[in-house]
Structures are given as C-alpha cells and as structure tokens.
Amino acid sequence: MRFSEEVCERLDNYVYRLIDPRNGETFYVGKGRNNRVFDHAAGVLDVADDDNQTLGSKLDRIRAIKSAGLEVLHIIHRHEIPDAAVFEVEAALIDAYPGLTNLQGGHASSDRGPMNHLELIDKYSLPQFPSNPEHRLVLININKLEDRFDRRAIYNLVRYCWRISKSRAEKAEYVLAVVRGVVVGAFKPENWMSATRENFPDIPYANGSELHRIGFTGIEAPGDIWNLYVGLRGKRVSDPRLKHSQNPVRFWNC
Incomplete structure (x- = not known):
C-alpha cells in the first residue's frame, strides 16, 4: 500500500x-x-x-x-x-x-515537556543559573530521576553513559546534572572512561555494548561551587546558549 x-x-x-x-x-x-x-x-x-x-x-x-x-x-x-x-x-x-x-x-522536550505542578513552579520561580559561568562545564540532561534531592541518584544518572568526545569532556572542571531545565547537581569528574561493565561495576544496567560511549567517576563539587550552580533547590537555565534541545549534552568553555 x-x-x-x-x-x-x-x-x-x-x-x-x-x-x-x-x-x-x-x-x-x-x-x-x-x-x-x-x-x-x-x-x-x-x-x-x-x-x-x-x-x-x-x-x-x-x-x-x-x-x-x-x-x-x-x-x-x-x-x-x-x-x-x-x-x-x-x-x-x-x-x-x-x-x-x-x-x-x-x-524541546527537556525544556517544555511533561511536568507536574511542583516542577512548573520550580522551573519558573527558582533562582537563575549564572548567565556567563567562569568555569569549564558539561551540562548533562538526565531523566528518570525520582527524587531531585537524592545526590547519589543524581550522580549515578549523570555519570553514565554519553556519546561525547572524551578529550573534550576531560577539559571540563565540573559536570552539572540538569532536569527539565533546572540544574540539580554539580560534580567534579576525576576519570572519564569507556562505558563498560568493567569500568562501571556499580552501575547495575552497565553492559558491554556501550563502547562508543563514555562515563566518569568523580566526587561532589565543593560547597561553594554547588551553591553557585545548584543552590538549595536548583537553578533554572534561561540562557539559550546553555539550554538543551535535542542533544542531552552541552559544553561550556570546553
């Protein structure tokens, strides 16, 4: 037909x-x-x-x-x-x-997609993310986050696994986790590597088919950096240069 x-x-x-x-x-x-x-x-x-x-x-x-x-x-x-x-x-x-x-x-799903009323209130009433950050950053849009205040869950979602340049990612000082246009976590990457089960044994869904992607291990950003980019409840990204569209990863100064 x-x-x-x-x-x-x-x-x-x-x-x-x-x-x-x-x-x-x-x-x-x-x-x-x-x-x-x-x-x-x-x-x-x-x-x-x-x-x-x-x-x-x-x-x-x-x-x-x-x-x-x-x-x-x-x-x-x-x-x-x-x-x-x-x-x-x-x-x-x-x-x-x-x-x-x-x-x-x-x-524009990450920016204007499905949200409950609390997410919408936060999105439009939270403090704004700095418009011209001085650090080298990777902003990664994450999904399936049940609790925006669970730092361990945020870390595990944002660190694995992404189709990006390893050499470029290694230039970043901090990785920021973004949910629906709101920055909810800040982490200092220590090691970027192939997203394999061997490199990420603590990720239950890691498998051997992600050789073309990478992830990182790291620690929470220092308190002053967390306050600058995340604050108490998150900071909303309003600068078009930092917003996510189709691509879940945005680089800044890298």
Whole structure:
C-alpha cells in the first residue's frame, strides 16, 4: 500500500505512530511527508533523517515483527501540519508514549515537556543559573530521576553513559546534572572512561555494548561551587546558549 500523488499532496506534513501488532504497543513516533510512514514501517533506512544508531532499536523491533509473520501497524495521528508546528506536534506525541525506540526525545522536550505542578513552579520561580559561568562545564540532561534531592541518584544518572568526545569532556572542571531545565547537581569528574561493565561495576544496567560511549567517576563539587550552580533547590537555565534541545549534552568553555 502506498499513497497516491494526490493523497500525498493533501496530507502535507504529518506525524505518525508505528505499532507492534503482537501487543498493540506504540514503539516509534515520527514525522514525514509523502510515503515516509510506509518506508519506516517496512524498515527502509532514511539516512537523511536518521543515523544508524537511531535506527537500530527500531529496526530490531520491525525485524522481530516480520519474523513472527506479521506487519507493522501505523497510524497517521495528525496531517496538514504547518512547517512551523510539525516539531511541536511530534514532540508532544513522543512525550505521551514512554519507552519508544526513538533515540532522541521530542523537540524541546527537556525544556517544555511533561511536568507536574511542583516542577512548573520550580522551573519558573527558582533562582537563575549564572548567565556567563567562569568555569569549564558539561551540562548533562538526565531523566528518570525520582527524587531531585537524592545526590547519589543524581550522580549515578549523570555519570553514565554519553556519546561525547572524551578529550573534550576531560577539559571540563565540573559536570552539572540538569532536569527539565533546572540544574540539580554539580560534580567534579576525576576519570572519564569507556562505558563498560568493567569500568562501571556499580552501575547495575552497565553492559558491554556501550563502547562508543563514555562515563566518569568523580566526587561532589565543593560547597561553594554547588551553591553557585545548584543552590538549595536548583537553578533554572534561561540562557539559550546553555539550554538543551535535542542533544542531552552541552559544553561550556570546553
């Protein structure tokens, strides 16, 4: 099945879901035009929009579905979307379906994604993060943090594991953990290394397939540094140069 040229023209931009027929689970959300949804459901690579790492988990799921003698289901969630709005529509749908095979979160999800009322109050009432920090910093956006005041949990989430340049990371004086645009932790890295089980035996989910990523071991930043960048309840990042977009890692002065 393919859309005709006439249908493609009427659809314009659209956002779609790929669904596993074995359990009804949505496993991928994407945006596209023309017959992109059919290509993705069939597992056709589109290097222009996705790199091989992005495609890996999605293709594994598609192959498993086909091996079971089934076809990927798909839904066009919204069509005729203006160019200026398509990223926002896609992001909202990605946020609504946890556990997707999408490598990246939705556009501006870390900054404007799902939050409860306390997170929103903190986001817009907390002190501002310094606009021109003097230190060499790595700001890393972390997810799945249950308690923003659990420093051990923050440390374990922010130190493992990231697809970044080791030589550049080693220039950083401090690593800052960011949740929904709020800095919640500051740590001094002592050693950056490959994200393997051998290097990180205390990380229960560490495995041998993350050789292309790195992590660090370190200590909490000194009290004056913590107060400068985190404070009592966190500091909100308002400078566009320091905000996260699609990439979970931002460098400053490195």
